[in-house]
Amino acid sequence: MTGPIEARLKELKITLPTPAKAAANYVPYVISGKQVFVAGQVPFNAEGKLDLIGKVGTDFTVEQGQEAARLCGLNILAQVKDACGGDLERIVRCVKLGGFVNCPPEFGDHPAVINGASNLMVDVLGDKGRHARFAVGAPSLPFNVAVEIDAVFEIA
Numbered sequence: 001m002t003g004p005i006e007a008r009l010k011e012l013k014i015t016l017p018t019p020a021k022a023a024a025n026y027v028p029y030v031i032s033g034k035q036v037f038v039a040g041q042v043p044f045n046a047e048g049k050l051d052l053i054g055k056v057g058t059d060f061t062v063e064q065g066q067e068a069a070r071l072c073g074l075n076i077l078a079q080v081k082d083a084c085g086g087d088l089e090r091i092v093r094c095v096k097l098g099g100f101v102n103c104p105p106e107f108g109d110h111p112a113v114i115n116g117a118s119n120l121m122v123d124v125l126g127d128k129g130r131h132a133r134f135a136v137g138a139p140s141l142p143f144n145v146a147v148e149i150d151a152v153f154e155i156a
Contacts, residue, residue: 003087003088003089004089005088005089005091005124005125006088006089008123008124008125008126009088009124012123012124014074014124015046016074016077016078016081017044017045017046017048017074017075017078018048018078019075019078019079019081019082020041020042020044020048020075020078020079022039023142026039027039028079028082029079029080029082029083031083031155034092034154034155034156035095035152035153035154035155036079036080036083036084036152036153036154036155037150037151037152038076038079038080038083038150038151038152038153039079039150040098040100040142040148040149040150041072041073041075041076041079041148041149041150041151042072042075042141042142042143042145042147042148043067043068043069043071043072043075043145043146043147044071044075045071050143050145051068051071052064052065052067052068052071052145052146052147053143053144053145053146054102054144054146055102055103055104055107055146056068056101056102056103056107056109056113056146056147057103057104057106057107057109058103058104059146060146062109062112062113064146065101065109065112065113065116065146065147066112066113066115066116067116068113068116068145068146068147069099069113069114069115069116069117069118069147069149070116070117070119070120071147072099072116072117072147072148072149073097073116073117073118073120073121073149074120076097076117076149076150076151077120077124080151080153080155083153083155084155090155090156091125091128091153091154091155091156092128092153092154092155092156093125093127093128093129093130093131093153093154094121094125094128094129094130094131094151094152094153095131095132095151095152095153095154096131096132096133096151096152097114097117097118097121097131097132097133097134097149097150097151098133098134098149098150098151099113099114099117099133099134099135099136099147099148099149100136100137100138100141100147100148100149101113101114101135101136101137101138101146101147102137102138102139102140102141102144102145102146102147102148103137103138105137105139107137108137110135110136110137111135113135113147114133114135114147114149116147117147117149118131118133
């Protein structure tokens, strides 16, 4: 039987991507006690290719930045699903998101961009998706992606 989180993903027509493997000497997530710490996720699309390469505010609009953040959120959920042995119903709550936006110094809409991931968490997880977060600008990000987001989840 499908649980409420998987049912919600199906209702939203969301298929989680395959969790990305680490690109260097780190792991994609660490479980410590009842928490899963997810390493920074970048906007890999459904085909496993990096999407939205460039700066928000010059190369991309805020709305396109939100799509990059949403893609990061999907990749975060894929990592959490892997950490939970495929059972998203183990999620107690999304505790925190940390959002980095690749942007020029004068850009100030970081929170609006990271809303792409925040909204996804609430859409998929309901109240379990409400979280603390930060949203900051960066002069560059790995692979020149528009957004990178890390996360902390509590699991059962």
